[in-house]
Amino acid sequence: MLAPPCSTFSPARDRTSVIRTLEHPWGLVGISIKDQIKVDIGNRCIQAAIKLITxxxxxxxxxxxxxxxxxxxxxxxxxIQLSNNSNTHTVITDFCQFGTPWRKRTRFLCGNIDKQDTERINKQCTGCGVCSKSGSKHFQLAGSNKQGIPWTRTAMPYPAKLCHGLAHALTAHKHY
Ligand SMILES: [Zn+2]
Incomplete structure (x- = not known):
């Protein structure tokens, strides 16, 4: 299970200063030293993940x-190349389908796993305006709570049911 830190890859990060673009996901040239350090750490995590995947x-x-x-x-x-390989497939999941007040759309690139074994995590919100699971509006992960902790950090842990689904997907080949 590889979940490299996404902070420097987030479009929300663009509000402070743009350090990566879709054309230059590895980072822009000429950014501040402070940002460059963050970009380098982010890049090294992705490079390590790619190495492990290989x-x-x-x-x-x-x-x-x-x-x-x-x-x-x-x-x-x-x-992109990995996602086009015959041994991989992509699953898009909305956390709200596992009981969170926020939608938090997340992408899982799965390798060497049967498609049927990722069905438990393959759940998208179909609601229009309101959540198809809760029937309420999604909670927006903007700003911080009363304690000053950013909502994005509060929303970081995976819902337990999603964890079970991920564990199933990664171990299913051992169950048969
Ligand atoms: Zn929803």
Whole structure:
């Protein structure tokens, strides 16, 4: 299960300053030193994830790479190439379908896993204006709570049911 930090790849990050674009997901040239350090850390995590995936593929080991649906990592050429391989498929999941007040659309690139074994995590909100699961409006993950903790951080943990679905997908080949 690979979930490289998405902070520097988030379109929301553009409000402060643009450090990556869809054309340049590895980072723009000429950004501040402070931003460059953040970009470098983000890049090294992705490079490590790609290295691990190469090894997993070599040995037929199941893997899942996770990032927000809107993350710029999905524009990295190596990951686009991976997503086109015959041993991978993409699953898009809305966290609200697992009981959270927020939708949090998330993309899972799955490798060496049977499509049927990711059905448990393949759940999208079909609501129009209101959540198809709760019947209420989605909670917007903007700003911070009363304690000053950003809502995006509060929303970071996966819902338990989603964890079970991910664990199933990664271990299903051992169950048969
Ligand atoms: Zn929903």
């Amino acid at each position: 090894q997993f593929d070599h040995n037929g080991i199941p893997w899942i790479l996770e990032n927000p649906h809107s993350s710029k990592i999905w524009f990295i050429a190596e990951l």
